Amino acid sequence: MPPLDAPFAALADPTRRAILARLAQGEATVQDLARPFAISQPAISRHLRVLEDAGLIETRIQGTARPRRLQPDAIAQLWHWLGQYRALWEDQFQRLDAVLDRLDDQPEGPTP
Amino acid sequence: MTQAQLALDGDTDVVIRRSFSHPPEKVWRALTEPALIRQWLSPDLTDCRMDARPGGSFRYDWPAFFFSGPVLEARAPQHMVLVEHFNGDTTQGPTVTTTLAADGSGTRMTVVMRYQDAAARATAIEQGFTDGIAEVYGRIEQVSFPT
Structure with a gap:
């Protein structure tokens, strides 16, 4: 399975994106996370499991509490992949800009 | 000019x-x-065919691989839908919808690439990145060691 598959699948869900946004402000427990969302703690726990399996968050053990926090390296790596992918497209589009700038001077039809 | x-x-x-x-x-x-696609798509293209009509097809060749597929819809100058297969594997490949909208004297382009599933999409992003890096390094080598 490609390394980006699980993180992208995890991010496809709006509740999980909202959980990540909340965790970006600092670590939180299941109870903390369930409060702003209109869903049960077990449902939150399932979302957290998906995020953790995807490597996007980690669990810290603190006595009996299990606060979750972002896995910053994973998020940064995901960002890096997407940024590079976007840059490739942009390179192509900048060549396309140049073609468009020249186009007025070019006759229609194929040239080798 | 806004970035992509x-x-x-x-x-x-x-x-x-x-x-x-x-x-x-x-x-x-x-x-x-x-003739125009060749100038921007990739400096490494070895062949380029495009029949941008409904029922038409396209094929872009690189030295070691090619993309090809059917053109499903084409309405100049604003809308095209094609399916993009890699190396002739017609069981896979995204459906690519390109939309051009006039915006003042310019154009806003939207390209939607729809993959079969999340895994196919993730693979495509990784592959595009990997191929792109190889291409960029290949170009640097050509510049560094002209034959």
């Missing part, structure tokens, strides 16, 4: 948005005339 914007939409879509300072008629030509 990239978004992942749902499980299967990659959406690219970009503005150009030329009208849709010109952008359409650059996207559909092989």
